[in-house]
Amino acid sequence: MIPPIAGRFVAGETVPEALEHTRETNERGIGVILNLLGEHYHERDPADADAETYCRLLADMAGTDLQACLSVKPSQLGLDVSEDVFRENLARVVEAADEHGRFVWIDMEDHTTTDATLDAFEHHAREHGDVGVCVQANLKRTAADVDRLADLPGKVRLVKGAYDPPADLAYEDRERVDEAYRDLLERMFVEFDDGIAVGSHDPAMIAHARDLHAEYGTPYEIQMLMGVREDSQERLATDHEVWQYAPYGDKWFAYFYRRVLERKENARFAIRAIVN
Ligand SMILES: Cc1cc2nc3c(=O)[nH]c(=O)nc-3n(C[C@H](O)[C@H](O)[C@H](O)COP(=O)(O)OP(=O)(O)OC[C@H]3O[C@@H](n4cnc5c(N)ncnc54)[C@H](O)[C@@H]3O)c2cc1C
Numbered sequence: 252m253i254p255p256i257a258g259r260f261v262a263g264e265t266v267p268e269a270l271e272h273t274r275e276t277n278e279r280g281i282g283v284i285l286n287l288l289g290e291h292y293h294e295r296d297p298a299d300a301d302a303e304t305y306c307r308l309l310a311d312m313a314g315t316d317l318q319a320c321l322s323v324k325p326s327q328l329g330l331d332v333s334e335d336v337f338r339e340n341l342a343r344v345v346e347a348a349d350e351h352g353r354f355v356w357i358d359m360e361d362h363t364t365t366d367a368t369l370d371a372f373e374h375h376a377r378e379h380g381d382v383g384v385c386v387q388a389n390l391k392r393t394a395a396d397v398d399r400l401a402d403l404p405g406k407v408r409l410v411k412g413a414y415d416p417p418a419d420l421a422y423e424d425r426e427r428v429d430e431a432y433r434d435l436l437e438r439m440f441v442e443f444d445d446g447i448a449v450g451s452h453d454p455a456m457i458a459h460a461r462d463l464h465a466e467y468g469t470p471y472e473i474q475m476l477m478g479v480r481e482d483s484q485e486r487l488a489t490d491h492e493v494w495q496y497a498p499y500g501d502k503w504f505a506y507f508y509r510r511v512l513e514r515k516e517n518a519r520f521a522i523r524a525i526v527n
Contacts (some may be wrong), residue, residue: 257507260478261288262497266311269499272477273319274454280488281495282318284356284474288328288500295336298329302340306347313351320354322496326370330360334367338374345375345382356408362416369396376405385450388432389410397438404451406446408474409435411453433459440467446495447471452480457487478510 252426253264262272262285273283284436287305292298312319323344329336329469341357348355357372359365382405386393389412400407411428412421422428436456439447440463451458452475460471475484487493498506 253503255498256504260476260507261503262477262496263498264499264501265501266308266499269497270306270311270315270317272497272499273317276495276497278316279485281484281493282320284320284322284494284496285360286322286324286358286498287327288498288506290324290360292329293331295329295332298327298332298336298340301327302343303346309344309347309351309353312353320356320494321348321423322356322358324328324358324360325364325371326360330364330367337367338371341361341371341375345379349379349381354381354383354406356383356406357385359387359410361414362390364418365390365392365396369399372405373399373403376403379402382406383408383448385410386435387414388435389423389428389445390416391420391422393431394438395436397435397442401439401442404446406448407439407443408448408450409439409512410450429453429455432456436460437463439480440464440469443469444471448474450474450496452476454483476510 253261262269269285273285276283285308287301287308288299289301305323314435321344323341325337328340328344345355357368359368368384372382375382384405385408386396387410396409402445409432412430422431433456436449436459447469449457449471451457458471464471472494473487474494474496477495477497484493484495
């Protein structure tokens with residue numbers, strides 16, 4: 252059982268808990284992107300098992316009116332084992348999602364995985380359309396990647412980037428990453444007909460997306476993490492399409508620990524909860 256302090260960021264250990272969170276979040280006008288926690292498998296078995304769990308989750312959601320989709324990590328589906336294993340497992344999940352009319356997002360991990368992730372996305376975008384991929388504003392290559400993605404069906408989520416790439420490949424200071432995010436967002440609003448997801452909690456980036464929408468008319472959605480700026484999620488959902496990325500599963504501790512380390516306010520929240 253997940254302790255209440257971790258329950259702010261994680262939608263439960265089990266599928267029923269994750270679906271209950273989805274139902275409650277949908278009632279607040281927010282869609283849910285479900286992610287089974289798991290990454291960096293170095294053997295095939297756990298990667299196959301997670302692909303199977305995603306397929307069962309899709310079957311469990313069939314016939315419900317839940318506004319929900321999936322987000323998967325390449326290394327969870329076997330990219331650290333081999334590109335073939337990743338592609339096979341991704342194909343299983345995307346085909347099951349297609350059968351059930353659900354959307355699949357592919358998260359972006361560290362810079363060594365970008366090509367394999369974009370290639371797999373391109374393959375499925377051309378075949379099914381109902382897939383999306385994440386790109387990272389802190390990587391210098393992303394402007395060229397956005398140009399490549401503009402010609403494909405599917406959606407693209409722009410984030411600032413959660414990994415630490417080598418200095419020659421990335422922008423490092425926060426202001427430069429923010430500037431890159433703004434430029435890339437504008438490029439997407441100009442080049443894409445639709446399918447833009449603003450994956451950020453930063454009010455300045457969201458305001459920029461709103462301005463770009465007013466200028467270019469391209470539709471967009473906003474995506475935020477469960478437990479982060481929940482009040483804004485609800486407020487924005489009154490006049491935007493908002494999706495919440497909600498991780499679940501028994502590997503919750505590492506994810507929770509990352510969220511706590513990443514912000515002083517989260518650490519204060521955790522300490523307060525423990526003391527209370
Ligand atoms: C839906 C979604 C999917 C993502 N997928 C990926 C992915 O596939 N690959 C990847 O590399 N990265 C991913 N990220 C993470 C992303 O790269 C950033 O690390 C993260 O979103 C923080 O950047 P920010 O744009 O929110 O802005 P920041 O400048 O970091 O934060 C802006 C403001 O948001 C608030 N805030 C931000 N984060 C937190 C937090 N954890 N706790 C409390 N307040 C916070 C604070 O008020 C802060 O001042 C994803 C993020 C989201 C929202």
